[in-house]
Amino acid sequence: MIPKLKTLQTIMDCGLVAVVRAENADQAKKIADACIAGGVAGIEITFTVPGCAEVIRELANTYKSGEIIIGAGTVLDPETARVAILAGSQYVVTPAVSVETIRLCNRYQIPVMSGCGTITEIVTAMEAGSDVIKVFPGETYGAGFVKAVKGPLPQAPLMPTGGVSLENVGEWIKAGVIAVGVGGNLTGGAKKGDYDSITTIAKQFIAKIKEARGQ
Secondary structure (H helix, E strand, O other): HHHHHHHHHHHHHHHEEEEEEOOOOOHHHHHHHHHOOOOOEEEEEOOOOOHHHHHHHHHHHHOOOOOOOOEEOOOOOOHHHHHHHHOOOEEEEEEOOOOHHHHHHHHHHOEEEEEOOOHHHHHHHHHHOOOOOOOOOHHHOHHHHHHHHHHHOOOOOEEEOOOOOOHHHHHHHHHOOOOEEEEEEHHHHHHHHHHHHHHHHHHHHHHHHHHOOOO
């Protein structure tokens, strides 16, 4: 299978992307490992993490089997996207629509997920070649937004990030999203050094997603 398609399929099959924000590189790696232990296939290391590119490089070298997908988040421009790709990032996530970043990712056949909050932004991102539309910030819109978008744009591949919790993840999945991105509601235990709780919560998210999908 074409690597780009395999990456997207792996993320969709799992249904959960862990958004990793941390105070330092060591904490980011511990969060990622805890999420992976809980069954998360998609790890998004944000560029707000000090030494983000090196964290991506280390994780990409550790998890080479293809079952774990390491990506870069909070990518604001094509320059940052290129740094991420050279470090081993298998997908790129942006908080807003950047046509230049989408173009660069397509040049290297790296999946790109563009942050959108309006119909206009969604259409712009899809026309530019974005593989996934990141509904962001998810807590501002709610699952009802997905149903509204799916009316005129049933082809839009949507993935919310922000505000996704164990209580509402099933609602998001049933609304028609291909996956969800979860940050603090999954990784919050890291602030107290409780990485076991991250693994436990990850397993709960995976179970909720499977239940909502009828699996």
